Amino acid sequence: MKIAMLTNTYLPHVGGVARSVQTLEEACRARGHEVRVIAPEFAGAEPSPHVLRVPAIQNFNGSDFCVRLPMPNIIRDFMEDFQPDLIHSHHPFLLGDAALREGWKMKVPVVFTHHTLYERYTHYVPLDSDALKRMAIQLATDYCNLCDTVIAPSESIAALLLGRGVTTPVRTIATGINTGAFETGVGSSFRKRAKFRKNTTVIGHVGRLAAEKNLRFLTDALIPCLQERPDTVFLLVGDGDAREEMLSRFAEAGLEDSIHAPGKLTGSDLCDAYAAMDCFVFASQTETQGIVLAEAMAAGNPVVALEGPGVREIVRDSENGSLLPADASPEDFSQALLGLVSSPALRRNMAGRARLSAKDYDTVRCTDQMIACYTELVAAQRRPEAPENSSWDRLVAGIEIEWELLAAKVSAVTAAVIETPATEARLD
Structure with a gap:
C-alpha cells in the first residue's frame, strides 16, 4: 500500500503530533508499506528521501510552529509521481487543505486524525478571542465531514466530534508507543x-x-x-x-x-x-x-x-x-x-x-487497527465498477473541493458571530 501523510508539524519539532506521525509512518514502513511525508521546512531538519519539505514561515508569531507557503505545484508533482493509494491528513488547515485537494482529484481515500483541540491553541494566532475559538471548532468539524474517515485518539474526542455534528465515520485509534x-x-x-x-x-x-x-x-x-x-x-x-x-x-x-x-x-x-x-x-x-x-x-x-x-x-x-x-x-x-x-x-x-x-x-496493537482501517478504505475505493479518473474528472473534482473548502471557511467565519451546534457542544 502507498500512503501519503500530510502534517503541519514534523520532526525535529517537539510535540505530540510530530511524534505520532513518526511512530505511525515507521510502523507502516516496517510492515512493508510505502510511506511518504509532506511537511513544512523546519530548522535543523535532516534531508530524507521519504519526506517532501515545502517552503514555510519559520517560528510563526514567535512560536515554534512553521506555516507552509501556498505552492501547490510542488505537492501536485510529488503526488503524481508517488501515486498514493490513501492520504492521511494530520491537520484540518494549511497542508490539510492540500490533502483534501489531492485526495479528491486522485479519487483516493482521505483519513484525518483529530490530534488537537484547536480552539485551545488560538493564543498562537494574533487577535485571539472567543470568536476565533468558535471559528477553529467549526473549521475542524467541517473538515472532518469532507474526509472519508476520522480517527479520534481517544473515546473522549470521538464523543466530542459526534456531539459537534461530525457525520463522517469516526474510529477511535490511539497513537501507539514502543x-x-x-x-x-x-x-x-x-x-x-x-x-x-x-x-x-x-x-x-x-x-x-x-x-x-x-x-x-x-x-x-x-x-x-x-x-x-x-x-x-x-x-x-x-x-x-x-x-x-x-x-x-x-x-x-x-x-x-x-x-x-x-x-x-x-x-x-x-x-x-x-x-x-x-x-x-x-x-x-x-x-x-x-x-x-x-x-x-x-x-x-x-x-x-x-x-x-x-x-x-x-x-x-x-x-x-x-x-x-x-x-x-x-x-x-x-x-x-x-x-x-x-x-x-x-x-x-x-x-x-x-x-x-x-x-x-503498544505500537503493534495500534498499527494493526490503523492498517485495518486503511485496507478497508482502499478496498472500497477500488470497487470494480469505479470509472477511470480522467483529466476531466480531476478538473471537476478540483472545482468541487475548492468550493467545499471555501464553504467550510465561510461556515467558520459565520460561527465567529453565531453559535452553531458544533460550537455549542462541550467536552465532558
Missing part, C-alpha cells in the same frame, strides 16, 4: 549522569513546555511538595516558551537544587529518563491523547493527573495513579502527590498496574 523501549530504560544510568543523591525520589514530567499545558498550575502544585520533601527532585524533560518561567518560579521558591531540567531528550536518553522517575505528574487539559502518560506508565511510573480528555482513558484513580477532578486546586494536587511520594510501597503496587495499562497503547 512499550518495549520504555520498559527497558536504564534509570540508574540516568540518575548517575544527573548526579542524583542515593535514595532521591524523582518526580517527572515530559512534554512540550507551553502555556496550554497548564504548567503554571503544575508549578504551583510542585513547589510545596518539593519544599516539604527535600529528598525529592523534579525532573523536567522538554523545551518550550514556558520553560524559563517555570525555572524562575522554582528559583524564587529557593528550589534551584531540587530541579533537573536537561531539555529535550529522545531515543534511549528519553527512555532512561522515564526509568529514572518514581512517579509522573501531568496537569494538561488540552490533550486528545496523553502519549507521555502511556510512555511513563510503560516505564512503571504511577501518575498524578487532572481529569480530562485523553487522560481519563488511561489514568485510573487508586489503581495506576491518582486522578483528581479537573477543577482541583494546586493544593489538592500537591497533597495527592505527597501521598505517593511518601509511600514507596504504594508506588510499587501501582507500578505493575501502570505497565499493564500501557500495553493498550
Whole structure:
C-alpha cells in the first residue's frame, strides 16, 4: 500500500503530533508499506528521501510552529509521481487543505486524525478571542465531514466530534508507543549522569513546555511538595516558551537544587529518563491523547493527573495513579502527590498496574487497527465498477473541493458571530 501523510508539524519539532506521525509512518514502513511525508521546512531538519519539505514561515508569531507557503505545484508533482493509494491528513488547515485537494482529484481515500483541540491553541494566532475559538471548532468539524474517515485518539474526542455534528465515520485509534523501549530504560544510568543523591525520589514530567499545558498550575502544585520533601527532585524533560518561567518560579521558591531540567531528550536518553522517575505528574487539559502518560506508565511510573480528555482513558484513580477532578486546586494536587511520594510501597503496587495499562497503547496493537482501517478504505475505493479518473474528472473534482473548502471557511467565519451546534457542544 502507498500512503501519503500530510502534517503541519514534523520532526525535529517537539510535540505530540510530530511524534505520532513518526511512530505511525515507521510502523507502516516496517510492515512493508510505502510511506511518504509532506511537511513544512523546519530548522535543523535532516534531508530524507521519504519526506517532501515545502517552503514555510519559520517560528510563526514567535512560536515554534512553521506555516507552509501556498505552492501547490510542488505537492501536485510529488503526488503524481508517488501515486498514493490513501492520504492521511494530520491537520484540518494549511497542508490539510492540500490533502483534501489531492485526495479528491486522485479519487483516493482521505483519513484525518483529530490530534488537537484547536480552539485551545488560538493564543498562537494574533487577535485571539472567543470568536476565533468558535471559528477553529467549526473549521475542524467541517473538515472532518469532507474526509472519508476520522480517527479520534481517544473515546473522549470521538464523543466530542459526534456531539459537534461530525457525520463522517469516526474510529477511535490511539497513537501507539514502543512499550518495549520504555520498559527497558536504564534509570540508574540516568540518575548517575544527573548526579542524583542515593535514595532521591524523582518526580517527572515530559512534554512540550507551553502555556496550554497548564504548567503554571503544575508549578504551583510542585513547589510545596518539593519544599516539604527535600529528598525529592523534579525532573523536567522538554523545551518550550514556558520553560524559563517555570525555572524562575522554582528559583524564587529557593528550589534551584531540587530541579533537573536537561531539555529535550529522545531515543534511549528519553527512555532512561522515564526509568529514572518514581512517579509522573501531568496537569494538561488540552490533550486528545496523553502519549507521555502511556510512555511513563510503560516505564512503571504511577501518575498524578487532572481529569480530562485523553487522560481519563488511561489514568485510573487508586489503581495506576491518582486522578483528581479537573477543577482541583494546586493544593489538592500537591497533597495527592505527597501521598505517593511518601509511600514507596504504594508506588510499587501501582507500578505493575501502570505497565499493564500501557500495553493498550503498544505500537503493534495500534498499527494493526490503523492498517485495518486503511485496507478497508482502499478496498472500497477500488470497487470494480469505479470509472477511470480522467483529466476531466480531476478538473471537476478540483472545482468541487475548492468550493467545499471555501464553504467550510465561510461556515467558520459565520460561527465567529453565531453559535452553531458544533460550537455549542462541550467536552465532558
